[in-house]
Amino acid sequence: MRLDSLTRDQIRAFAGAKIFERGEEYLTSELVNELDIDSEGIVTAKVEGTDTYEVEVWEEEDDVGAVCDCPYDGHPCKHVAAVLLAYLEHSAKQRKAKTKQPKAKESASGGKSAGSLKANLKRCTHTELVELVLEGTKGNKDFERKLMLRFVPDSKKTLTTLLQQVKTVRLKVSEYENYYSSSCRKAAREFKAILKVLTDAPPEVRVEVRFAVADRILPFLNEYGFSNEPLETALELALAELVKDVATPEFQPQRDQIIQWMRRYHDKGNHGMTDELLACLLKLSATEEELRDTIHWLEKKGSWSSYYRKLIAELYAKLGDEEAELAALSKNLEGMPDHWRLAEFWTKQGAADKALKTCWDGVQRGKGYSEELFAFLREDCLRRDDAEGLFTLLVEHLKRPYGGWHMEQLSASRRMLYRESSSSGDFLQEHELLRDRLHKQGDTAGLVRLYTLYLNPLKVSLSLYQEMEHLLPEPERGAITEKVLGHLKQKIGKDTWGSSPERRLLAEIYAHGKHWDALLDLVKNDFDLLAHYKDRLAPLHPHVYLEAYTKEVEKLINGRGRSNYRAAAEHLLEIREFYERHLNQSRKWLVYLEELKRANLKLRALHEELGKVRL
Template sequence: MQTKVYWAVIDRIVKELNDYGMDDESLESVAIDAMDKLNPILLADEGLREEKQAIIEQLLKYYHQGNCGLVDWLYESAEELCSDKSDYEILIASLQKHDSSYHRGLLASLYAAIGDTEAERRALEKDLKYGMDYWRLAEYWYAQGNDERALEIVQQGIERGEGRKDELYDALQRHYEEQQDYSKIFELLQQKIVKKEIGGYRNLRQDQTYQSLWKHFASKKDYQRQKTLLDLCLKNKDIDLNLYKQAEQTLHAEDWQTFHLKLIEILQQQIQGERRSQNRGMGGIFSGIAFMPYTSQGAVETFAEIYTHENNTALLFETIKDSIKLLATYEKKLLPEFAAAYLEQYRKQIERLIAARGRENYNAAVPYAKTIKRIYVEMLNTPDKWNDYITTLRQNNETLRAFQEEFVRLS
């Protein structure tokens, strides 16, 4: 009786969620809690086999409908109820009707669960397309103790597979590392670059193959190979402050000078290209508006980090002077030297935010006003100018109640 109550709760909730294509966290929690209580009862009592298998079939029916947020949980719940071959065969028969890469992977795991390695292999070998298809097949051969065949599949997957290939590259890299064949690992890195399959969020220096090579060449004090890797980063336009620091610490003076000039040139080209692209995309409507900077923050921020590292405040300011966001970021460092420029930019930004209306914008303007007050009162020792500024600002916007409320503490 208890099993029927639990299942009635689950069935009613899942049916409703599926019928209406709903996601409802509270209802889902009730269903999951009921299954947590139902599962051990069904598995503990052999006399409930027929009831259990009927529940497995219904869970799979809802799973294939796939019209609610519990899809993965439905399949997992059905699989967790399996305790013998006949249970697994229900899942196998259900999945055989669906021929996607994902379902073939599930099928293979079910065949493995019942010890049918031949059926597992056939499922994995069918219609190899994606990198993960090849990786699942390679894992099969590794599990069978046939590393040579697994490695062949790994190499085929790297060459032919589509989509994610991280596991394939990692396996081949480990093989070469075991052989201490770093020339092959370097070829692997070049292959990743050509195929645009760099890992580490597409950042070359964060890619595991690059890191393996760097660690090895550094341990061997192989200067030329380290220089080659750094040059690859430039060629690949993967430039950030960490690359700058690594090159600065590694390269000889003459090589560093050449590298530094090339790095700066690439960043400048990126900014110019992004500037043209954004101007075309915006049709010029935001030109000259500092709170919608026309340059890419990525390249500009990299420049800013480099000039901060070099302690070059003049170039730092010249780089970020049109970006309110970056002016605020580097305010502590730049304000003593460029107070007049900050006054001008922050006053303009406050006017823009007020013109945009809304309490959120008024609130965002307050920090800029506080800095203006600090400049007038503490740095320039002209409190009268601050009083004139804030009084005029309030008078010009006296009808904006939310503005007055946000600025009430400024005096």
């Protein structure tokens, strides 16, 4: 949503009527101060209340982004509303001022008048121009820094000034601030502005200032132990250029200092930048001595770690030490990714048999998941026309759904996600290859063997169930689909309450077969599933839906909170449809709505949400 096209009605809808009114009171009481709009269109201001609160507002694609460091738990707060209204007022004044500006008079020749800016500047004396430039630096640190880097020949003085500016950037976190802290966003912008002007600075100035910025941000993040995207972005900019700056031999002492600094904070690790630091450290390791020193540091951190072993092997490869590289790759060979890296090594060495054995060992005994291993073995099976090998590979693959987890280790929601990823026809490639081969050969026994793989433990999706129905002839089709339904019903058990992947899948199968009574019996005590099949079941069973939705609305209202009221309002629209469309009882709907409003007369936020959906 564009801030420059924002209206009072949009602010009221964004904040809610009550918060909007409080924001208006703050504005009329002149409690909004230091309103500023930066070059990126971000609006900042300070609002006086119980304390002085910093507010920041910015554009988002379909909304307004805002943060305030006040302790109010809701969003947005009255301070944000006040700043939005102040911005609206400021924009209106700006537009009005522009329309009142007279057009520049033109000379008799038709050109621009002698009063143009360029002509007037040319007539200024040297002293007047200097005064104008100095006046322009007031409150504009970016302009001041650019002038300093261009016209101050003393790089030491420039460096001292820039370092002082880095030092005075305000970094703070109050008890109410978090990832979206406005003060952190403001600090990040100031750091970025300093970094931006360094392009034309002498190399020694660039190195010192970029390191100073990094050394302000990283200790701060490490001390408080939280992620902050604006500050992390500024830190990444500083580190990326710093690594380039110290790549030359003249900056060897600084590079050594920066390497030790990065290692120290990587070891502390109470921040979200460990991966970035490690990537920078690897780039800074250029000489043989630096590479071996980095290897030694990584080994001390834990050569038992698959990730560190991978990095150590890569560094040995840079050194051309194949024996040490192989030793690192072969150590503690437990995970599938470890096996794949070793297989890649053997492939580069031209040892195809060793690579193949390593891959089979990986899929059969390795932990985790590696698609590369399966792809390598799949291609080998195809090359040798090995159907039995594909069966073996599929069995192993089914033990490891996407994400590298065994099925029994997955939570119910993760298992459902796995099934949903397959419901669009996204079968494992081994399955597709075997299915097409067996169907083409008319091998019914082979197809039954294929589908039986999915029964214990059950790993069936709707698309797989539909495929069984389509490809298997009777009586095999009926036998295996009955087994699927039996497994699902057994998993669901006698408890008819609560959602589960098995219940969702059985509901999909019932809907696919148009078994509406069985579907209703399955989902009637699960509101989410009942709502999911509303379009199919509500016309057949409107009273069931009316009862379920009215209970849900009552539960949401009793739970209090604007989000609950918003959901209740949406459900009331559905209830109106049940009354008017399916039951033809418009009068009862009006009575029900009026009674609900009367019973909750004091819940202003509820009535606001009802008003938003015109109820």
